[in-house]
Amino acid sequence: MKTDIRKQDIDVTWQDLNPGAVVTGGATAPEFNTGEWRVNVPVLDMDKCKQCLMCVPVCPDSSIPVKNQKREDFDLMHCKGCGICAKVCPFGAITVKEGDE
Amino acid sequence: MSIRERLSGNEAIATAMRQINPDVVAAFPITPSTEIPQYFSSYVANGKVDSVFVPVESEHSAMSATIGASAAGARAMTATSSCGLAYMWEMLYVAASDRLPLALALVNRALSGPININCDHSDAMGARDAGWIQLFSENNQEAYDNMVMAFRISEHPDVRLPIMVCQDGFIISHGVENIELLEDDVVKNFVGEYRPEHYLLNASEPLAIGPYANPPYVMEAKRANLQALENSKKVMLDVAADFERISGRKYSFFESYRMEDADYAMVIMGSAAGTGKDAVDALRSMGIRAGLIKVRMFRPFPASQIAEALKNVKVVACMDRTESFNTVTGPLGADVRCALYDAGIHPKFVNYVYGLGGRDVTVASLTSVYEDMMKIAADGTVGQTYRYLSLKG
Numbered sequence: 001m002k003t004d005i006r007k008q009d010i011d012v013t014w015q016d017l018n019p020g021a022v023v024t025g026g027a028t029a030p031e032f033n034t035g036e037w038r039v040n041v042p043v044l045d046m047d048k049c050k051q052c053l054m055c056v057p058v059c060p061d062s063s064i065p066v067k068n069q070k071r072e073d074f075d076l077m078h079c080k081g082c083g084i085c086a087k088v089c090p091f092g093a094i095t096v097k098e099g100d101e
Numbered sequence: 102m103s104i105r106e107r108l109s110g111n112e113a114i115a116t117a118m119r120q121i122n123p124d125v126v127a128a129f130p131i132t133p134s135t136e137i138p139q140y141f142s143s144y145v146a147n148g149k150v151d152s153v154f155v156p157v158e159s160e161h162s163a164m165s166a167t168i169g170a171s172a173a174g175a176r177a178m179t180a181t182s183s184c185g186l187a188y189m190w191e192m193l194y195v196a197a198s199d200r201l202p203l204a205l206a207l208v209n210r211a212l213s214g215p216i217n218i219n220c221d222h223s224d225a226m227g228a229r230d231a232g233w234i235q236l237f238s239e240n241n242q243e244a245y246d247n248m249v250m251a252f253r254i255s256e257h258p259d260v261r262l263p264i265m266v267c268q269d270g271f272i273i274s275h276g277v278e279n280i281e282l283l284e285d286d287v288v289k290n291f292v293g294e295y296r297p298e299h300y301l302l303n304a305s306e307p308l309a310i311g312p313y314a315n316p317p318y319v320m321e322a323k324r325a326n327l328q329a330l331e332n333s334k335k336v337m338l339d340v341a342a343d344f345e346r347i348s349g350r351k352y353s354f355f356e357s358y359r360m361e362d363a364d365y366a367m368v369i370m371g372s373a374a375g376t377g378k379d380a381v382d383a384l385r386s387m388g389i390r391a392g393l394i395k396v397r398m399f400r401p402f403p404a405s406q407i408a409e410a411l412k413n414v415k416v417v418a419c420m421d422r423t424e425s426f427n428t429v430t431g432p433l434g435a436d437v438r439c440a441l442y443d444a445g446i447h448p449k450f451v452n453y454v455y456g457l458g459g460r461d462v463t464v465a466s467l468t469s470v471y472e473d474m475m476k477i478a479a480d481g482t483v484g485q486t487y488r489y490l491s492l493k494g
Contacts, residue, residue, distance in 0.1 A: 001299055014321035014328075019261055020200035021314050021322050022299065026307035037315065 005032050033077050034061075038100045040081035042074055048093035055085035055094065076101070103348070104282040110273035113241040113280055114180065114206045114266070115140035117248035119150055120288035123204075124175035124295075127155035127166035129185065132218045133270040134208035137180035160185040164192035164205075171201040172310045174300025176252060178203060182270060183210035186224045190231075196263040197232030197326060199311045202255040202295075203263045205233075206248060209371065209422075210270040211458040219459020220270040222371065222422040225399075226432050232326045234264040234333050235400040237370040239356075241278050243397075244268040246350055249283065252292055253340040259332040269372040271459070287347055330401040337398060354403035356395040357410055359385060363392025365474040366411055366448075368437050369420040370396045373455070373462040377420075380467040391471050402436045408444035416449040416474040417441070420490075422456045429487055449477050455490035466491050 001018050002008055005028040008018060018024070023032075053071055056064045063079035065072045086094040108116065114137050118126065126145075128138035138154075145154040153170075157163045163179045170177035181189065186207060196203060212223040225235060234254060238244040247266045255264040268274055283291070301308055314322055334354070341352040358378050360366060365384075369377050374395035384391040394410055396403075411417055419438075421431025430438065434452035441447065453470060456462045470490065477483050 010317035012318075012321065014324040017318065017321045017325055019325065019329075020198065020310060021312055021318060022200075023309035023312050024299070024306060028309075036317065 009033055010036055035077045035079055036100070038076070038079060038081040040083060040096050040098055041076070041101055042079065042081065042083060042085055042094050042096050044073055045093045045095070048091050050091055050093075052090065054088050054090060058084050058088050060084065104284065106280050106282050107277050108241055108280050109136075109275050109277045110238075110241040110244045110268045111136040111208065111275065112140065113245035114248055114268070115144070116282060117245050117288070118178065118206075119144045120249070120283070120285050121176075121252065121292050122150045122289070123152050123178050125153050125155065125167070125170035125177040126179065127157050127163045127170065127177070128179045128181070129157050129160050129163045131160070131182050131185035133210055133274045134180045134182040134185070134206065136274070137206055137208070160188040161192060164189040164196065167203050167205075168192060168196050168199065168201055171196075171203045172199065172300070173302045174297050176256075176295040178205065180206035180208070182208045183212055183218075183224045187212055187227060190227065193228050193231040193233065193263075195311060198322060200261040200326070200329065201263060202252065202261055204248070204251045204255060205263065205265045207265050207267045208270045208274045209267055215458070217458040218270070220272050220372070220422075221457045221459070222267075223424070225265065225267050226423045226425065228265065229400060229432060232262065232330070233400060234260075234262055234330065234337075234398070236264065236266050236397055237399055238266065238268045238273065239372060239374045239395060241268075241273055241276070242280050242350075244273060245280060245282065246344065246348065246352065249288055249291065250340050250344050250352070252295070253343075254333055254337050256295055256297075257333075257336045258298070260329050260336050262326070262329050262333060267371070272372040281348070283348060291343070291347055334398070334401055334403065352397060354396075354398045354406050355410070356397065358393040358395065360392035360394065360410060362390055363413075364390040364415040364478065365418070365471050366392045366394060366414040366416070367418045367420060367467070367470060368394045368396065368407070368433065370399060370433065371422065373420065373422070373467070376462055376464055377467045379464045380471060383464065383468065384471055389471070389475070396433065399433070402440070404436065404440035405444065407437060408440040408446050411437075411441060411448060412444070412446050414448050415478045416451070418470045418474050419450070419452045420470070421452060421454050424454050424457065449483050450486065451477060451483055452487050453490045454488070460491055462491075
């Protein structure tokens, strides 16, 4: 049984996958890549961003990290590309592009 | 010393369950398996076992509770039949994909419809592809023995899969026959304590069991499940060897009955195998080289071993107690044909559907199958390859 969730990432072989795909340990979501679901990717234009942080609470996957009351670039390890952030941005600072990167 | 008794198949299974003394039994009544939880709940009420009995409101819940108990770290089991198993269907796959050891006593009954409460194998065949181990029994003794062996196979670290012990509804489940039981302490020592390495109630190791698997994981999970089934073949043989030491009774993938020089071989599962053996004996006394293979382990399927056992026969008649509606074969017929083809062995092959919904299976009806095989050998051609036995019209 692998206790490091990062070793159960999408490249894991059938021999190394935990039996029953069991996840060991708690609070493993931050270390686990779910961003590979993404088919569209949000792109932030820092020049237009006013740091209003309207985008942060609407993100369903907590993929907009905030430090010192300022948002940083997207956490693409968890972002699913839903585009809600782009819809709520009052300044058009977020655009959604096709593709996963 | 073993104990001589007279028990029905349901009593035999309930006795095995009492001796196993599992942590949890969750079940819902359905004919003809109802007696199993009924007897077991009386053992619980009378303090004969330490088990928690969960009288759930449906079979979906019975399997769910059994899964939950196993995930928590308990030795858990259930029993059902027919539509009860069908109602568990969703959860059967979950039990296997979560790689949870647990046992299900299946009392084979026809799936509706037409609605019918009697024996055939359509219920078990619906669970054929769920990733479980499936053992079939010829009589009450085998049902008991298979259940005593079940957890040792299911819980083995190389396996960790749910196991289904099948017996024919009414014919075995309600037919009282002589049986040799093992002493309680012998069964207890044989089955042993269940100490899972990982389980939900272990507070020092948080676990998530049954996580969502997106496309990069599902094929790997299925392949691992397949490997566990492959591993279960050796584990089953090892457990059978241990069981022979305590019981004197020998078990394997299948039983070969008078197959040494057989020209005509029937492949069959369940109670009708006993009837088939009577037919074989009568034919042998007339100098006809008849033999029979009784499949015990249906999942995983012992393909190469069955092909080896059939390599010298002239004609094979494969008997399916279910209809799979592909218009060419039943499930056992498909598996045996596949085994023979891959081994490059090509006897004449005929596949029968028989005994659906409790249709009588007699020495005479199974003898007629051997007579058909002799005709096929004499004619050099099979004719109709997919046939119904004892059909009117």
